[in-house]
Amino acid sequence: MKPYKILLFLISIFLVLSFISFIYPSNGIQIGNNLLLRFPDFSSLLTPEEKKHADITEILEYHQSDIVENIENLAKDSIKEENDNLSISKDSIINKTPSDSLLLDSIKPSTNKNQPGAIRQHLEYPDNNNAVLFPFFDNLKGLKESKELIRILHYGDSQIEGDRISSYIRNELQKQFGGSGIGLFAPVLIKGTNISMKHKLTGSWDRYTIQSIKKGTIFHKRLGALMSFGRFAPENSDESIMYYGDINLKKSNITYQRTRKFKQCRVFYGYNNGPFIAELKYKDKTLDAELIPVSRQLNTLTWDIDETLDEITISFKGEDSPDLYGIALDDHSGVAVDNIPLRGSSGTDFTKTDLVFLRSMYQQLNAKLIILQFGVNLVPYITNDYSYYQKRFYKQLKTLKSLRPDISIIVIGVSDMSQNKNGQYISYPNIEKIRDAQKNAAFKADCAFWDMYEAMGGKNSMPAWVNANPALARTDFTHFTWKGATVISKMFFEALMNDYNQYLNEPKINNDPN
Numbered sequence: 001m002k003p004y005k006i007l008l009f010l011i012s013i014f015l016v017l018s019f020i021s022f023i024y025p026s027n028g029i030q031i032g033n034n035l036l037l038r039f040p041d042f043s044s045l046l047t048p049e050e051k052k053h054a055d056i057t058e059i060l061e062y063h064q065s066d067i068v069e070n071i072e073n074l075a076k077d078s079i080k081e082e083n084d085n086l087s088i089s090k091d092s093i094i095n096k097t098p099s100d101s102l103l104l105d106s107i108k109p110s111t112n113k114n115q116p117g118a119i120r121q122h123l124e125y126p127d128n129n130n131a132v133l134f135p136f137f138d139n140l141k142g143l144k145e146s147k148e149l150i151r152i153l154h155y156g157d158s159q160i161e162g163d164r165i166s167s168y169i170r171n172e173l174q175k176q177f178g179g180s181g182i183g184l185f186a187p188v189l190i191k192g193t194n195i196s197m198k199h200k201l202t203g204s205w206d207r208y209t210i211q212s213i214k215k216g217t218i219f220h221k222r223l224g225a226l227m228s229f230g231r232f233a234p235e236n237s238d239e240s241i242m243y244y245g246d247i248n249l250k251k252s253n254i255t256y257q258r259t260r261k262f263k264q265c266r267v268f269y270g271y272n273n274g275p276f277i278a279e280l281k282y283k284d285k286t287l288d289a290e291l292i293p294v295s296r297q298l299n300t301l302t303w304d305i306d307e308t309l310d311e312i313t314i315s316f317k318g319e320d321s322p323d324l325y326g327i328a329l330d331d332h333s334g335v336a337v338d339n340i341p342l343r344g345s346s347g348t349d350f351t352k353t354d355l356v357f358l359r360s361m362y363q364q365l366n367a368k369l370i371i372l373q374f375g376v377n378l379v380p381y382i383t384n385d386y387s388y389y390q391k392r393f394y395k396q397l398k399t400l401k402s403l404r405p406d407i408s409i410i411v412i413g414v415s416d417m418s419q420n421k422n423g424q425y426i427s428y429p430n431i432e433k434i435r436d437a438q439k440n441a442a443f444k445a446d447c448a449f450w451d452m453y454e455a456m457g458g459k460n461s462m463p464a465w466v467n468a469n470p471a472l473a474r475t476d477f478t479h480f481t482w483k484g485a486t487v488i489s490k491m492f493f494e495a496l497m498n499d500y501n502q503y504l505n506e507p508k509i510n511n512d513p514n
Helices: 003-023 042-046 057-062 064-076 130-146 158-163 166-177 210-215 355-365 387-403 431-444 452-456 462-466 482-505
Strands: 029-031 035-037 149-156 183-185 197-203 206-208 229-231 243-251 264-270 276-282 285-292 298-304 311-318 323-330 334-341 367-373 408-412 418-421 424-427 448-450
Touching (some): 130 408, 149 158, 149 166, 166 482, 285 298, 355 387, 431 448, 431 452
Parallel strands (some): 149 367, 367 408
């Protein structure tokens, strides 16, 4: 082909593409739910948009030691991180020496003070009234004398699955205020997730959630504190069949040392139409066995555990299964922090459950603080007004606070989340609107608020976390890696302890008339 014909051909192609670019919808053409066809804008080809990521240099510099220690442990430990599903903690390999100087989560309370300006994002309060957390701070302060076990329930979406964020907060609180163990977890886990222990089920187990209520799989709303329950026999079991179910729990050597030590095991159960047998086993040895009668209420089965045991198995046998609302591996005193991921949730389903039953479980758990961390499931549904969500979220907060008179609530706002627009990852346009709706609901309900979006660096910060070396967020531009989860949870913990220390230093009003 002659050169001028080639030139004419290329010019014609260029003109056709230019015409398509001119008439093609700027927002693309949606095909089905998962396919969006886009065509590059002609002007963007000539002048490509410069990448505008948030500057997180300050964050990386302040938390460099945490990130580096994490990398060093990966190099030293023979157990590798698998698909970012397992936490490699900074004390995961230090179990070969009794030296207190080498035990990074030693029982000695931390005496480190935050440097001036070290808190990147402070907790916020309605009308700047930090007294909304005083009931919780009172309980923390009184633990030395009370010797009781208080609980923090950390609810969230997929951002906290696998004990991310919760595990760091738990470890740091237990170092300062006592406690050990993983806390409360579901007998049947969300498919594809894990906890900070090796968890294995044997038998025909079923998991029931808020979706089970909506689908009519169950005809009651007793989900309890974990918003789910499990059964080793079907909901309508055959009384002529004997059902079996085992839950094997092994201590993980790639998590915090305090998680691997626990002194009691409690099983929360109820509403079994027939008796069943519950056994506590160590390998093939039965340590204890209980015959549990028919029950129409919430009950607790408690076993003391030798903390040197590296695994336990809880075995069930009966013609009917109870509803198993959770298993707690704790100390007898101190702080317990429960990781409660609710995949797909925006935090608005609590009021759809049996609140009387939920209150009774909160009382048995001695819950003192609730942390709610939601929002990423709402982000893809872009709208101009999130007042509907603010009203629904406020209703949840007000209801949860009413369950116990001394309970405190902290709302952690939505994190940054990016969408691919013309080849560039930028923040969804509705992030700040969702964040504001959460903050307004929190303040109206007299709850504290922590702005994770601003803590990350604000607009377009997620790409900077993804592209950090090492990566602090995954390439889905939504979820943190384990290293990133450590950084963000440390930010939150330092903000919380900063306000606790201020509370300790504030003069207390003496209300005693004498």
